[in-house]
Amino acid sequence: MEEFHKVRRLPPYVFEQVNRLKASARSRGADIIDLGMGNPDLPTPKSIVDKLCEVVRDPRTHRYSSSRGIPGLRRAQASYYARRFGVKLDPETQIVATLGSKEGFANMAQAITAPGDVILCPNPTYPIHAFGFIMSGGVIRSLQAEPDAGFIPALERGVRHSIPKPLALILNYPSNPTAHVASLDFYKDVVAYAKKNDIIILSDLAYSEIYFDGNPPPSVLQVPGAIDNTVEFTSMSKTFSMPGWRMGFAVGNERLIAALTRVKSYLDYGAFTPIQVAATAALNGDGADIAEVRDIYHKRRDVMVDSFGRAGWTIPAPAASMFAWAPIPEPFRHLGSLEFSKLLIEHADVAVAPGVGFGEHGDDFVRIALVENEHRIRQAARNIKRFFWSSAKQPNNVVPLAAHR
Numbered sequence: 001m002e003e004f005h006k007v008r009r010l011p012p013y014v015f016e017q018v019n020r021l022k023a024s025a026r027s028r029g030a031d032i033i034d035l036g037m038g039n040p041d042l043p044t045p046k047s048i049v050d051k052l053c054e055v056v057r058d059p060r061t062h063r064y065s066s067s068r069g070i071p072g073l074r075r076a077q078a079s080y081y082a083r084r085f086g087v088k089l090d091p092e093t094q095i096v097a098t099l100g101s102k103e104g105f106a107n108m109a110q111a112i113t114a115p116g117d118v119i120l121c122p123n124p125t126y127p128i129h130a131f132g133f134i135m136s137g138g139v140i141r142s143l144q145a146e147p148d149a150g151f152i153p154a155l156e157r158g159v160r161h162s163i164p165k166p167l168a169l170i171l172n173y174p175s176n177p178t179a180h181v182a183s184l185d186f187y188k189d190v191v192a193y194a195k196k197n198d199i200i201i202l203s204d205l206a207y208s209e210i211y212f213d214g215n216p217p218p219s220v221l222q223v224p225g226a227i228d229n230t231v232e233f234t235s236m237s238k239t240f241s242m243p244g245w246r247m248g249f250a251v252g253n254e255r256l257i258a259a260l261t262r263v264k265s266y267l268d269y270g271a272f273t274p275i276q277v278a279a280t281a282a283l284n285g286d287g288a289d290i291a292e293v294r295d296i297y298h299k300r301r302d303v304m305v306d307s308f309g310r311a312g313w314t315i316p317a318p319a320a321s322m323f324a325w326a327p328i329p330e331p332f333r334h335l336g337s338l339e340f341s342k343l344l345i346e347h348a349d350v351a352v353a354p355g356v357g358f359g360e361h362g363d364d365f366v367r368i369a370l371v372e373n374e375h376r377i378r379q380a381a382r383n384i385k386r387f388f389w390s391s392a393k394q395p396n397n398v399v400p401l402a403a404h405r
């Protein structure tokens with residue numbers, strides 16, 4: 001049977017192939033160390049879970065909730081932006097709660113996109129950044145992911161050569177998968193260009209609090225006047241280890257927030273009230289839980305960079321996010337990221353995410369998620385070292401005989 005129009009535009013998840021291989025290795029009894037999925041493994045802090053349990057006992061909270069978020073939750077998000085970024089937001093008109101930032105992003109795409117609208121999107125990037133718009137009838141023009149001196153010229157080329165003129169530009173720093181972080185000066189240049197060219201900015205700041213070495217990433221909304229054309233998405237999934245709770249936010253330009261709020265009012269009744277109340281308590285907390293989560297990822301990062309380095313795999317230390325963007329070691333690079341990821345499962349019992357799953361420009365890399373404990377990360381490095389050694393000793397190097405690109 002012919003696939004449906006929208007389904008045809010959603011290619012099978014590349015990660016699915018790795019997941020299948022992982023499952024079959026596990027069914028054979030292999031102890032796979034899973035650094036593939038970006039699924040935080042840490043438990044949600046006890047105070048947040050306790051708040052949920054307390055509130056859920058009140059039957060009044062069992063009714064439909066508020067789609068845009070209960071007022072206290074939106075006020076708590078406004079306080080967070082004021083505290084953390086010095087950005088003042090009106091909780092009534094400039095903030096909407098979302099069912100995770102992914103839902104917010106996808107429904108923003110739905111709210112603003114007309115068929116054929118062009119969206120400037122980093123490549124590689126987190127898949128919803130492109131596919132949220134593709135599902136909404138938009139067309140993607142890829143941009144480099146690095147927030148360096150080449151970005152504005154690439155942006156200018158993208159705008160000059162797009163018909164119609166692009167509707168929106170996606171930013172995601174700290175980036176998933178590349179872990180790049182943008183500076184406030186970078187944002188200033190991008191905002192100035194986007195405003196001059198009447199382009200909407202959608203910034204995904206899901207990793208606002210997962211940063212290392214004392215360098216908190218800025219918000220694009222810190223740029224004076226950015227709110228005229230910008231919406232930013234944040235998430236409680238990583239900051240508070242609440243991925244399954246589905247709680248995030250969109251904040252910024254009133255017209256864009258109103259459009260998203262309207263679409264959501266047709267689609268959902270908001271998160272379960274006890275979740276919204278517990279999320280409010282989390283945001284109003286003293287920050288100790290956030291610091292603890294950050295510290296755990298920081299230690300894991302250091303262990304990963306050190307132990308993988310000693311295994312012969314030099315990986316740049318990410319400055320933020322819960323990922324390392326690891327160049328495929330030279331002898332394996334020609335295989336591409338999917339085949340290399342398969343080899344790591346089969347020969348090292350380690351799962352990583354193939355870079356090509358985030359876009360064609362990711363194919364020389366794999367993404368390593370810091371979602372196993374330090375002991376398991378060291379074990380992964382030992383397994384990989386053994387695999388590198390054994391493949392180097394093969395007379396004709398069996399590795400390249402695996403399916404070529």
Ligand SMILES: Cc1ncc(COP(=O)(O)O)c(C=O)c1O
Pocket residue numbers: 038099100101102103126172175176204206234235236237243246247248
């Ligand atoms: C860049 C980025 N944005 C959004 C999300 C989704 O976050 P949420 O759980 O809030 O939907 C993720 C999750 O991995 C992410 O990496």
